[in-house]
Amino acid sequence: MxxxxxxxxxxxxxxxxxxxxxxxxxxxxxxxxxxxxxxxxxxxxxxxxxxxxxxxxxxxxxxxxxxxxxxxxxxxxxxxxxxxxxxxxxxxxxxxxxDRDQVPGILHKGIDAALKTGNNLALPKEDYLFILEDVAEEIAAEPGFEGFKAPVDKEGANILTTIHNKLVNTHTEDLKHWWKIFHVAKEDWTLVSENWEGTNWGYFTGDDTAMKTFIGRIVEHMEQLNISSLMCPE
Amino acid sequence: MFDLLTDYIRSGRIRLDKTKITYRAAYHDPCNYGRKSQELFGHGYYEEPRWILDQCISDWVDLFPKEGHQYCCGGGGGTLLTPYRDERIHYARRKMEQIKRTGAEMLVVPCHSCHAQIKAVAETYGMPDLRVKYLWEVVADIMIID
The missing domain is CATH 1.10.1060.10 (Alpha-helical ferredoxin)
Structure with a gap:
């Protein structure tokens, strides 16, 4: 300064x-x-x-x-x-x-990626779905969680939940806590296969247009899948 | 998130074994669930996480100051995603003093940014063994599985 x-x-x-x-x-x-x-x-x-x-x-x-x-x-x-x-x-x-190219760090790059691909990592859909299945299988191998599956795009579920990008990147273990709670509580819940990003970096950078787009995607999921509750701890 | 956990516990849909955590924990209020929620929605989530902790841990304590006067972890607002690492570490000094004063072995946070920031700076402030857990992680850890 x-x-x-x-x-x-x-x-x-x-x-x-x-x-x-x-x-x-x-x-x-x-x-x-x-x-x-x-x-x-x-x-x-x-x-x-x-x-x-x-x-x-x-x-x-x-x-x-x-x-x-x-x-x-x-x-x-x-x-x-x-x-x-x-x-x-x-x-x-x-x-x-x-200027957006002067926004420090990876903030605007993540927004750009999310606008184009639906998530900040530009993680392809098949890789994303593979990670979800892999983690679900690990949970299913634990006592009391036999047959566990992570539901995706389930219409009429009680709760829709988004994903923080780090949980399908470097912190996959941390996907398990909520999934296990849902299982034990016999919750009817679902993930989504596209536009699953839970963080909203438009909020951080003051980018209202991007922020609204990301929120709009979640609202769209809820309308299309006929789900009234959102669990978004991001 | 707090409301959902509260509902699961109150209704008995999940049952918890409070004897599992035998060491002291401290709780940190994230800005977005406290001050920001109060400002935007007219309700700061202060009581709910504390009630949940009462169901989970015998020996948990508050940081001082707490709730609306709580210090930020230093990693919020997207700052974790900027290159300003030294500034972030400096920012966290009061938070780490708060934690140290409680003598807690574990800090419970219900926020991804706070979790990442505290884990990243703990060693710098002489607390390499500090456990940092999400509130929902604590719940999942002590759930009774039939």
């Missing part, structure tokens, strides 16, 4: 974020947010300053800095704010203004 001395006052534009409804203009600069934030001080990050910069319209600096990406949008700042300023959503709003 550039030091305050180098901020060009020509960037000052009070109207720039006028349309944002996060109460940023009523900040009293008390600094309680900064005191509550575990990442205050890292690279000079300070939620109070960030809110002030939004108030003053310093868009360029806000979009360029790493600040909105080291903040986890945990909302503790907003929770303690006496003016109820929605600081976490301000941060998400700033994230949304970055």
């Amino acid at each position: 550039t030091s305050p001395d180098s901020i060009n006052l020509e960037h000052l534009n009070h109207d720039r974020f006028k349309s944002w409804s996060f109460s940023q203009n009523i900040c009293t600069t008390c600094g309680i947010c900064s005191s509550s934030c575990p990442v205050s001080g890292v690279e000079g990050f300070d939620p109070r300053k960030l809110v002030r910069m939004v108030r003053l319209g310093f868009q360029e600096q806000l979009v360029e800095t790493r600040w909105p990406w080291i903040c986890t949008m945990c909302g503790k700042c907003a929770y303690v704010c006496p003016m109820k300023i929605d600081i976490a959503n301000i941060v998400r709003g700033i994230r949304s203004l970055r």
